[in-house]
Amino acid sequence: MKLSGWGRYPAAECIVTAPRSDAEVARAIATTTCIARGNGRSYGDSALNEDNTISTRHLNRMISFDEETGVLVTEAGVLLGDVIDAYLPRGWFPAVTPGTKFVTLGGMAAADVHGKNHHIDGGFGNFIDWVDVMGADGSVTRASRTTNTDLFDWTIGGMGLTGVILRLGLRLKRVETGWIQQRTIAAPNLDAAMAGFETHHDAPYSVAWIDCLSTGASLGRSLIMLGDHAPLEGLPNKYRQIPFGPPPAKKKTVPFNAPSFALNRYTVKAFNAAYYHMGARKTGTDYVPWDTYFYPLDSILGWNKIYGRRGFVQFQCVLPDESARAGLEALLTRVSEAGQGSFLAVLKKLGTDTHRFSFPMAGYTLALDFPVSDKVLSLMTELDAVTLDHGGRFYLAKDARMTDTTLRASDDRAEGFANMRAKSGAGHAFASRQSERLKL
Amino acid sequence: MSSGAILVLGGRSDIGLAIAKVYASEGHAVQLAARNSDTLEADREDIALRHGVEVSLHEFDALDVESHEAFVDGLPSLPETVVCAVGALGEQEESEQDHAQARMVMRSNFEGPVNILAVLANAFEARGSGVIIGISSVAGDRGRATNYIYGAGKAAFTAYLAGMRNRLASKGVHVLTVKPGFVATRMTEGMDLPEKLTTDPDTLARAVFKAARARRNEVYLKPIWWLVMLIIRNIPEMVFKKLKI
Numbered sequence: 001m002k003l004s005g006w007g008r009y010p011a012a013e014c015i016v017t018a019p020r021s022d023a024e025v026a027r028a029i030a031t032t033t034c035i036a037r038g039n040g041r042s043y044g045d046s047a048l049n050e051d052n053t054i055s056t057r058h059l060n061r062m063i064s065f066d067e068e069t070g071v072l073v074t075e076a077g078v079l080l081g082d083v084i085d086a087y088l089p090r091g092w093f094p095a096v097t098p099g100t101k102f103v104t105l106g107g108m109a110a111a112d113v114h115g116k117n118h119h120i121d122g123g124f125g126n127f128i129d130w131v132d133v134m135g136a137d138g139s140v141t142r143a144s145r146t147t148n149t150d151l152f153d154w155t156i157g158g159m160g161l162t163g164v165i166l167r168l169g170l171r172l173k174r175v176e177t178g179w180i181q182q183r184t185i186a187a188p189n190l191d192a193a194m195a196g197f198e199t200h201h202d203a204p205y206s207v208a209w210i211d212c213l214s215t216g217a218s219l220g221r222s223l224i225m226l227g228d229h230a231p232l233e234g235l236p237n238k239y240r241q242i243p244f245g246p247p248p249a250k251k252k253t254v255p256f257n258a259p260s261f262a263l264n265r266y267t268v269k270a271f272n273a274a275y276y277h278m279g280a281r282k283t284g285t286d287y288v289p290w291d292t293y294f295y296p297l298d299s300i301l302g303w304n305k306i307y308g309r310r311g312f313v314q315f316q317c318v319l320p321d322e323s324a325r326a327g328l329e330a331l332l333t334r335v336s337e338a339g340q341g342s343f344l345a346v347l348k349k350l351g352t353d354t355h356r357f358s359f360p361m362a363g364y365t366l367a368l369d370f371p372v373s374d375k376v377l378s379l380m381t382e383l384d385a386v387t388l389d390h391g392g393r394f395y396l397a398k399d400a401r402m403t404d405t406t407l408r409a410s411d412d413r414a415e416g417f418a419n420m421r422a423k424s425g426a427g428h429a430f431a432s433r434q435s436e437r438l439k440l
Numbered sequence: 441m442s443s444g445a446i447l448v449l450g451g452r453s454d455i456g457l458a459i460a461k462v463y464a465s466e467g468h469a470v471q472l473a474a475r476n477s478d479t480l481e482a483d484r485e486d487i488a489l490r491h492g493v494e495v496s497l498h499e500f501d502a503l504d505v506e507s508h509e510a511f512v513d514g515l516p517s518l519p520e521t522v523v524c525a526v527g528a529l530g531e532q533e534e535s536e537q538d539h540a541q542a543r544m545v546m547r548s549n550f551e552g553p554v555n556i557l558a559v560l561a562n563a564f565e566a567r568g569s570g571v572i573i574g575i576s577s578v579a580g581d582r583g584r585a586t587n588y589i590y591g592a593g594k595a596a597f598t599a600y601l602a603g604m605r606n607r608l609a610s611k612g613v614h615v616l617t618v619k620p621g622f623v624a625t626r627m628t629e630g631m632d633l634p635e636k637l638t639t640d641p642d643t644l645a646r647a648v649f650k651a652a653r654a655r656r657n658e659v660y661l662k663p664i665w666w667l668v669m670l671i672i673r674n675i676p677e678m679v680f681k682k683l684k685i
Contacts, residue, residue, distance in 0.1 A: 061485070
């Protein structure tokens, strides 16, 4: 069947199986080189294998929950949204969440996803106690921080290339309510945005929407959104009636591919300017439901179709603290010169890295998306070069088009990862379009 | 909101499990009935963890019709709702040659399901309340060369449900006939199903829950199948017999 990542580029005709037990997964692994696929929310080709894509959609059972420690044991195909549905009403929330709840826990582990609290809590992997990984020979290894530590460390952030993650033990965190106390700060330019992140380093959640088409003195103008779980104490009375928030809003669906002219530099520029000025007027503190705060786009199902038939590509890099200022300026300048508006541009300060092949490092990450075109693809190659010049590296869960040379120039861990795979036998059994392109 | 239990016959099937989860999410206790029911322990735990409701497993063999009364007596409580998701597709071409297989397909889709529902219907009637949901199929709407053995079983099941609905309408017991078209389940895995006509078990389950709550009598899922089958039913037989559909 025709598969792609969330960016809908590239698409490939893949043979897909959806096993329902360990034995069925083992049988699928034994046939030919394969890759596991969760809910298809990585953007590029990380979860595509023409010959053998193993969907984990039927491996989606919750196995146990410990009320004392908050450790939830589940199969890898359970969706993050299902965890929230089941456990938020009981006062638990995922300790790390990306910008969508339509991801599987297995996929989150494989990409070691980060959230708005990375600068304090680190990535998703920090809250995984153990993973069960099925290797090339079909045997299952439980890997944790104390046993099979190498496998654990490579698997978190290993993009499914160490084996198929079958189950995991995940620590949830206690929350008193489902409301987020949100504060928005308008930053008129890049310096102000970065200063905002530094000043508010102790805010549990922080992220900035950045206007990537502003130029000159307002280059990098941003709206920084700070947040924290609101305690019950102090919650306005009208919200106390529903401490875990209203049910998520009715979902809208994008019914068809938007025509390619719908998002162009003029519409995006106008949107960005309006969005910034509206946001700047509304700065201050308010309470928003968890769904609105963490997953604003989840309420529009199929929003990836607004980029039209050819799909879109994401660019996400992280730049180390010392060169972040110069690097961000260079990236933003290049983007606004090219006039390629990115509808969703996100800036975020990250904390230190924790796993061997995870994306984050201490510094700033910038994420942009663009509708696919030849012009955009060459712009992205330029952005790659700017990133390399400033010592940055790239997020594989977003990537659809980088070259292996770029990857190796950006990340000296890649060679070690590839060597580990060659030695363990995983290299012969597990591969995605991405891993082949990047020679992992 | 009533939070009476739902009994799921065919508790291992994708459709049965999906319906169990929707009812559980609405606060209903779940009784999962299937053969080798102990192998459903992981599903039992999953539903209980997600929704915080009582979930119990019950040994049930649809074809062992003699056991059905004892089975119902052995349930922890008489359920408020029963959904029958028992069925077997078979392989049409094999079934044409292998009469034992053909009998098995027809018994699995008709004899077994109606026998257990007959027992439950009497109990519901005596109580004066209850909802019976039968998962039939659009295949029962007209016999076609590609699946008429399965289709015949479903046609009989559909007719039985209609009659039971008629009988029980004044007794406080509601009967809902569900006619799915293509559903992406284990049963249809590997088949090339047209996307526009295919639904998935979770979507189907939510639609079944809504239809039962609204006391609908018969629903096609997806709804487009109502139109498709209307057309198929109305093609004159002299034309129809020459068609390959």
